[in-house]
Amino acid sequence: MFHHHVPPGCLERVTCCRGRGRCRCSPPRLQPPLSPFSHLQPVAEKGSLAYIYTDLTPARFLLYNLGALTVYSFLSRALKLLWGRSVFPHIPGPPSQSWITGNLGQLFNSKGLPFHHHLSERYGGIAKIHGFFGDEQLYICDPRALHSILVKEQDAFDETTVFIENNRIIFGPGLVATVGEQHKRQRKAVKPVFSLIQLKKLTPLFYELAEKLCDVIEKEACGETIMNGVLNPDGGRVDMSEWMSRIALETVGQAVLGYSFDPLDSRQSNPYTAAVKELIPTLFRLSIVRQFVPWLTRIGSPALRRKLVELVPHEAVQKVKNSSDVMYATAKGILESKREKMSGRRQKTEEDAGSSRQDIITELLRNNERLLDGEKLSEEELIGQMTVLIFGAQDTTSSALSRILYMLSIHPNWQDSLRKEILEALGSLDRDKRLTYEEIMALPLLDAVLKETLRLFPPVPFVRRTTTKERTIPFSKQTGDVSSITIPVGTTLFLGIAGANMLESVWGEDAKEWNPERWMGLGEGESAYSSTTRLPGIYAGTLSFLGGSRSCVGYKFADIEMKIILIKLLSRFTFAKTGDTIVWNLSQIISPSTVTQTLGEEGVDVEEKKGLPLLVRVYAAETI
Numbered sequence: 001m002f003h004h005h006v007p008p009g010c011l012e013r014v015t016c017c018r019g020r021g022r023c024r025c026s027p028p029r030l031q032p033p034l035s036p037f038s039h040l041q042p043v044a045e046k047g048s049l050a051y052i053y054t055d056l057t058p059a060r061f062l063l064y065n066l067g068a069l070t071v072y073s074f075l076s077r078a079l080k081l082l083w084g085r086s087v088f089p090h091i092p093g094p095p096s097q098s099w100i101t102g103n104l105g106q107l108f109n110s111k112g113l114p115f116h117h118h119l120s121e122r123y124g125g126i127a128k129i130h131g132f133f134g135d136e137q138l139y140i141c142d143p144r145a146l147h148s149i150l151v152k153e154q155d156a157f158d159e160t161t162v163f164i165e166n167n168r169i170i171f172g173p174g175l176v177a178t179v180g181e182q183h184k185r186q187r188k189a190v191k192p193v194f195s196l197i198q199l200k201k202l203t204p205l206f207y208e209l210a211e212k213l214c215d216v217i218e219k220e221a222c223g224e225t226i227m228n229g230v231l232n233p234d235g236g237r238v239d240m241s242e243w244m245s246r247i248a249l250e251t252v253g254q255a256v257l258g259y260s261f262d263p264l265d266s267r268q269s270n271p272y273t274a275a276v277k278e279l280i281p282t283l284f285r286l287s288i289v290r291q292f293v294p295w296l297t298r299i300g301s302p303a304l305r306r307k308l309v310e311l312v313p314h315e316a317v318q319k320v321k322n323s324s325d326v327m328y329a330t331a332k333g334i335l336e337s338k339r340e341k342m343s344g345r346r347q348k349t350e351e352d353a354g355s356s357r358q359d360i361i362t363e364l365l366r367n368n369e370r371l372l373d374g375e376k377l378s379e380e381e382l383i384g385q386m387t388v389l390i391f392g393a394q395d396t397t398s399s400a401l402s403r404i405l406y407m408l409s410i411h412p413n414w415q416d417s418l419r420k421e422i423l424e425a426l427g428s429l430d431r432d433k434r435l436t437y438e439e440i441m442a443l444p445l446l447d448a449v450l451k452e453t454l455r456l457f458p459p460v461p462f463v464r465r466t467t468t469k470e471r472t473i474p475f476s477k478q479t480g481d482v483s484s485i486t487i488p489v490g491t492t493l494f495l496g497i498a499g500a501n502m503l504e505s506v507w508g509e510d511a512k513e514w515n516p517e518r519w520m521g522l523g524e525g526e527s528a529y530s531s532t533t534r535l536p537g538i539y540a541g542t543l544s545f546l547g548g549s550r551s552c553v554g555y556k557f558a559d560i561e562m563k564i565i566l567i568k569l570l571s572r573f574t575f576a577k578t579g580d581t582i583v584w585n586l587s588q589i590i591s592p593s594t595v596t597q598t599l600g601e602e603g604v605d606v607e608e609k610k611g612l613p614l615l616v617r618v619y620a621a622e623t624i
Contacts (some may be wrong), residue, residue, distance in 0.1 A: 086136065087136045087488060087491070088128045088136055088138065088485065090482045091126060091127065091128040091138070091482075091485065092123050092127065092128065093119075093123060093127040093128030093129050093130075093139070094106075094118075094119070094122075094127070094129065096130040096134070099133065099134065100132065100133060101131075101132060101288060102129065102130030102131045102132060102133075102134065102135065102137075103115075103129040103130050103131075104130075104131055104132070104287070104288060104291075105288070107129070107462075107494065108284065108287035108288065109586065110284070110585045110586055110587060111585065111586070112586050113461065113498075113584065113585075113586050113590075116461055116462060116496060116498060116499065116586075117498065117499065117502075119139045119141075119496065119499065120139075120141040120496050120498070120499025120500070120502070120503070121499075123139075124142075124477055125140065125141045125142030125143075125145065125475065125476065125477060125503070126138060126139070126140050126141075126142050126145060126475060126485070127139040129494070131291075131492060132291065135492070136491075137491065137492040137493065137494065138485075138487070138491065138492075138493050138494070139493075139494040139496055140493055140494065140495055140496065141495075141496040141499035141500040141503065142475050142476050142477070142500075143476050143500065143503070143505075143506060143533050143534060143535050143536075144473075144474045144475060144476040145473045145474065145475060145476070145485075146495060146500060146535065146536055146543070146547075147534075147535075147536040148471070148473040148474065149465060149473065149493065149495065150495070150536045150546070150547045150548035150550075151536045151547060151548045153471050153473065154548045154549055154550075155468075155469070156467060156468055156469035156470075156471045157465045157466070157467055157468065157471075157493065158179050158180075158465065158466060158468050159176075159179060159464070159465065159466070159550065160464045160465065160466045160492060161294040161466065162290060162291050162293060162294055162464075163176075163464060164177055164178070164179060165293045165294045165297050166283075166290050166293050167388075169293065169297070169324070170279075170283075170320065170323075170324045170327075171324070171327070171384055171387045171388050171391065172328065172380055172381075172383050172384035172387060173378075173380055173381050173384045174186070174381070174383075174384030174385045174386075174387060174388035174389075175187065175190065175384075175385065175388050175553065176388050176392070177384060177388075183549075183550075184549070185375055185377075186377060186381060186385070187549070187553060188375070189364070189367065189368060189371060189375065189376075189377050190364065190385055190553055191553055192363075192367055193360045193363045193364045193367065194360070194553060194554050194556060194557055196437075196556075198358070198360070198363060199437065199556060199557060199560055200437045201358055202255050202557075202560075203434075203436075203437055203440075203560065203564065204434075205251075205254055205255055206251060206255070206560065206561055206564040206565070207434050207564055207568070209247060209250055209251050209254065209264070210247070210564050210565045210567075210568035210569070211568055212264050212265065213243065213246075213247045213264055213565070213568070213569075214568050214569060214572050214573070215265070216264055216265045217238060217243060217569075217573065217616060218572065218573075218618060220238050220616075221236055221238055221573065221616040221617065221618060222618070223236070236615050236616060236617060237578060237613050237614075237615060237616075238613065238614060238615075238616045239611040239612060239613050240402060240405050240575070240612050240613075240614045240616070241398070241402045241591070241592050241610070241611050241612035242611060242612075244397075244398045244401040244402045244405070244612075245277065245394070245395075245398040246262050246264060247264070247401075247565060248393070248394050248395075248397040248398040248401065249261050249262055249273060249276060249277075249390075249394045249398075250262040250264060251397075251561055251565075252389070252390055252393040252394055252397070252561075253390065254359070255359060255360060255557070255561075256359060256360045256361060256386070256389050256390060256393070257331075257334050257359060257360075257361050257386060257390065258334075258338070258359030258361065258362060259334050259359075261273050271326050271330075272326055272327065272330045275322070275323035275326040275327055276323070276327070276390065276391060276394055276395075278319060278323060279320065279323045279391065280395050280587055280588055280589050281587040281591075282316050282319045282320055282323070283320060283588065284586075284587040284588045285316050286316050286317065286320065287588075289317075296308075309321055327387045327390075327391070328383065328387065331383045331386040331387050331390075332383055334361070334386065335361070335365075335379075335382060335383060335386065338361060338362055338365060339365065341362075342362065342365060342366070360389070361382075361385075361386055364377075364382070364385065365382070368382070389554065392552075392554070393554060393557070393558060395459070395589045395591075396459040396460065396558070396589060397459075397558055397561065397562060398591075399459035399589050399590050399591060400450075400453065400454060400457075400459050400558075400562060401562055401565060401566070402591075402592055402612050403453055403457045403459075403584075403590070403592075404449060404450065404453045404562075404566065405569075405575055405612070405614060406577075406582065406592065406612060406614070407449075407453055407457075407514055408449070408570075408575055409575045409576050409577045409614050409615075410577055411514070412576070414449065414516060415570070415574070415575065417445060418445050418446060418449055418570060419570045419571065419574075419619070421443055421444075421445045421446065422443065422446065422567050422570055422571050423571060425439060425442075425443060426571060435567065437560065440560065440563050440564065440567065441560075443563075444519075444520060444521075445516065445520070446563055446566065446567070447519065447563075448516035448517070448518075448519035448520050449516045449566075450559070450562060450563065450566075451516075451519050451528075451539075451540045451542070452514060452515060452516040452518065452519060453514070454539070454540075454542060454544040455501045455502075455507075455540070455542045455544065456501065456502060456512070456513075456514050457498075457584075457590065458497050458498055458501060458542070458543070458544040458590075459544075459589050459590055460497060460588065460589055460590075461496070461497055461498035461499075461586065461590065462494050462495060462496050462497055462498065462499075463494075463495050463497065463546065464492060464493060464494055464495070465492075465493045465495060466490065466491065466492055466493070467487045467488065467489050467490060467491045467493070468489065469489060470486065470487065470488055470489050471486070471487055472484050472485065472486045472487075473485060473487065476505065476533060477505065495543075497543040497544065497546070500535055500543050501535070501542050501543055501544065503533075505531060505533055506529055506530070506531060506533050506534075506535060507528070507529065507530055508530030508531075519540075527541055528540070528541070529541060535547070536548065537551075538551045538552075538555065539552075539555050539559075545558075570619075571619070572618065572619055573616050573617060573618060573619055574616070574617045574619050575614045575615070575616055576614065576615040576617075577614065577615070578613045578614060578615050580594045580595075580596075580613055581594065581595040581596075581597075582594060582595075582612065583595050583608070591610065592610070592611065592612040593608045593609060593610045593611065594608070594609050594611055594612075594613060595607070595608050596608075596609070
């Protein structure tokens with residue numbers, strides 16, 4: 001483990017050490033083994049710069065690089081501020097909270113949703129904010145500006161390098177980690193597996209899992225058992241956020257990969273489940289640190305960078321690394337299994353023998369084989385798609401379903417109306433009946449509740465872009481004498497999804513109210529907009545699934561999945577609020593928590609616990 005130290009230049013080495021590495025001419029001391037960089041370490045005089053690197057460990061190497069990058073960024077920003085002028089002098093915005101981190105501490109904060117809403121309400125659609133060391137950035141909610149960025153001039157605005165490099169490290173080269181022609185090629189390969197024909201094949205699976213979910217929730221609501229096999233001492237009180245997270249992961253796991261991550265009716269034991277659940281909040285805790293990732297990816301080889309990460313003594317960093325490893329290993333194993341089944345090296349399963357159901361990855365593999373060589377996805381790209389599709393569909397769906405159930409619990413009249421619509425569609429209160437895809441899509445109130453909740457409470461409230469080509473974009477509403485703005489290359493933009501979705505100029509005076517009625521009774525060609533102003537979104541004119549070439553490829557999958565889960569839940573249960581104080585926190589994806597205040601010796605103690613407890617009762621038909 002350790003090497004004995006021999007003073008350099010010792011003339012007695014040959015006689016006293018005899019090649020055994022010990023010298024009696026000085027007291028022996030223990031020295032750590034040489035670092036992986038030992039072959040790069042020069043022999044130098046003590047006190048010189050070169051001497052410092054002779055004792056350079058990987059951890060110190062990483063620290064020195066981070067320090068150098070920070071100093072470089074600091075100096076470049078400082079010189080720009082001293083010698084230059086504001087890039088956006090006519091754009092108003094909030095004061096910088098910190099000269100080092102600007103407004104980033106307010107934007108990437110679990111309690112930061114009010115600040116995001118403030119930016120969209122106070123500054124008329126475009127606000128100037130600050131990043132590291134005074135870097136001027138823009139927060140944009142304006143419809144015309146968003147149309148230019150996401151659609152008209154989308155080739156000039158791409159994902160930030162921070163976003164791409166972080167995702168490439170965590171997920172591999174999937175849809176969220178590629179740009180340009182590679183992204184277009186991947187999207188072309190993936191898009192067909194979310195076709196209407198494929199979604200119809202998956203509806204029986206969605207029903208099976210939703211029905212299984214209802215069975216276990218009924219046991220818990222009646223006080224029999226609670227999730228993870230523990231007795232429920234408070235019958236009727238159910239953490240619906242936890243269940244929505246579990247059903248979302250299991251549904252996307254089976255539908256996308258043909259793989260079960262969670263049995264629902266027993267204790268969870270799959271390491272992938274923990275990895276996926278922990279990843280988003282952990283990444284959000286590292287939001288500021290992750291801004292340095294593009295620089296760190298320039299250090300040495302991938303093997304060296306991984307070694308450096310392994311040596312970082314930070315719990316969140318190690319948790320992200322471990323989660324990434326679990327997701328990659330699981331996806332690779334599943335992919336190999338799928339290939340074996342397709343090639344006939346294993347005995348064919350019932351699914352392969354003739355069932356019409358086909359998981360998305362198997363379909364993707366088959367489609368990939370039909371593509372030309374230049375269009376096919378590589379092994380690493382296929383693994384990347386698998387991790388991205390699972391990760392992207394789990395937390396967002398869970399967040400949306402949790403919010404819908406919460407809104408229905410505080411608006412019981414809407415809940416009763418929606419349940420009535422569902423039961424009438426089922427016919428004769430036959431709750432075991434399964435509606436067809438077309439019948440589900442024909443339920444106007446269900447569609448309205450889903451659209452309105454996603455409009456007002458999008459699971460992802462903002463995304464970022466960087467300017468790759470200088471462009472001048474227009475505003476919908478003139479700010480002073482300014483009706484357009486020229487955005488230089490390298491500018492970071494925050495696109496306010498939540499802010500745009502609640503603009504009064506688009507949705508009317510009640511834009512900040514939850515009102516599913518706005519979606520009801522619309523004829524062909526009509527919209528829920530109250531004006532001619534439009535948002536460039538692919539889903540009901542909202543930005544909840546974004547718009548343009550980087551919009552959510554699986555939004556129709558999410559739509560039918562959520563509708564089937566809600567149909568089964570509302571036909572069997574009623575949901576009411578518990579009296580708990582519920583807060584919705586930002587961890588990139590919105591999630592609920594309960595807040596409890598107790599009086600302590602030093603004042604009021606506030607405890608916050610993740611979850612959404614609701615009072616769940618088995619529905620009795622005669623009550624309505």
